Amino acid sequence: MTAQLPLWASNLAVFDTETTGIDTSSARIVSATVALLGAGGEVVERYDWLLDPKIEIPEAAVRVHGISTAVARSSGIDAAVGVQQIVTRILEMIERGFPLVAYNAPFDLTLLSAESARYGVPWPAELSPVIDPLVLDKQFDRYRRGKRTLEAVAAHHGVELGVAHDAGDDAIAAGRVLQCLARKYADTIPEDLDELHRAQVGWARAQAESFQEYMRRVRDPAFIADGRWPVR
Numbered sequence: 469m470t471a472q473l474p475l476w477a478s479n480l481a482v483f484d485t486e487t488t489g490i491d492t493s494s495a496r497i498v499s500a501t502v503a504l505l506g507a508g509g510e511v512v513e514r515y516d517w518l519l520d521p522k523i524e525i526p527e528a529a530v531r532v533h534g535i536s537t538a539v540a541r542s543s544g545i546d547a548a549v550g551v552q553q554i555v556t557r558i559l560e561m562i563e564r565g566f567p568l569v570a571y572n573a574p575f576d577l578t579l580l581s582a583e584s585a586r587y588g589v590p591w592p593a594e595l596s597p598v599i600d601p602l603v604l605d606k607q608f609d610r611y612r613r614g615k616r617t618l619e620a621v622a623a624h625h626g627v628e629l630g631v632a633h634d635a636g637d638d639a640i641a642a643g644r645v646l647q648c649l650a651r652k653y654a655d656t657i658p659e660d661l662d663e664l665h666r667a668q669v670g671w672a673r674a675q676a677e678s679f680q681e682y683m684r685r686v687r688d689p690a691f692i693a694d695g696r697w698p699v700r
Contacts (some may be wrong), residue, residue, distance in 0.1 A: 476659055477650035478507040480599070481561035482569045484639035485576050486533035488525050492578040492700070496521035496547065498535050501636040502557045504566060509644040515557055516636055520544035533633045548587035554580065555589050562597070567661050571618045571642035573600040573698040574672075581699050597661040598698040600668055601646040607671045608653045621645055672697035 482503050489495040497519050504513040518540065525537045544550075558580075562568060570576050577595060584591040605621050614620060622629045622641045625648040630637030650657060658664040676695030683691035694700055 471651055472654060473507055473647060474650050474654050474659060476661055477647050479566050480505045480569045480643045480646060481566040482639040482643035483558060483576060484570065484635045484642065485579060486535065486633060486635045487579060488521055488523060488529050492575060493582055495579055496523055497551065497579065497583055498525060498533065498540055499635045500554050501639045502554065502561065503639055504561065505640065505643040509647055511640060517550045517554060518544040519547045519550040522547050551583045551587050552589045555584055567597040567599050569599045569601065569643045569646050571600065572602045573598050574696065574700050577698050578700045595699060597665040599646055599664065600698060601642055601649060603668045603672050604649050606675050608656065618642060669697055
């Protein structure tokens with residue numbers, strides 16, 4: 469273990485969304501943040517969006533992120549415009565050489581892919597490199613008990629979360645958690661970003677298979693865990 473931050477983790481593009489629900493095929497983006505973090509976890513660039521999702525925001529979702537339908541309609545930009553801007557900014561970050569960090573990437577990226585299809589926004593055939601702190605935390609500390617929510621994992625690694633379920637605070641915390649993991653497991657995590665991306669594809673699949681086996685054994689014999697990563 470080393471306290472030195474690997475070069476590949478010195479600058480990270482981070483991304484998170486808040487939404488109308490948890491079904492990535494039908495949920496809509498309400499707010500989103502893309503930011504660039506420096507080697508000390510400082511915010512170098514930050515871009516925030518509030519979107520009008522064009523549907524009612526369920527009360528259950530409002531209780532999570534605090535954004536009501538009225539606020540989104542009065543202050544949010546058109547969803548199609550916002551989705552286009554978010555995708556453009558993410559692709560620009562990757563083009564500049566920064567890996568994209570997203571905690572539980574299949575949720576946010578699958579949702580963004582569905583939103584892109586909904587509004588006719590071009591979506592890349594492959595989005596890479598992506599780094600998912602959840603996948604890395606499970607891979608390198610697989611026997612740790614307790615929840616693996618961003619809030620719990622941030623607390624475990626001593627990262628201040630700020631306001632939970634705020635797209636900006638969550639995105640930044642995810643990047644800082646990733647930098648903690650990069651320092652702790654620098655001798656184990658692949659240094660090449662393309663190699664790291666490919667490794668996570670396999671790790672995520674194995675983690676899903678293990679969870680599926682557990683769930684079928686203790687709760688539901690027909691349970692299916694989707695191991696596709698980073699987009700389903």
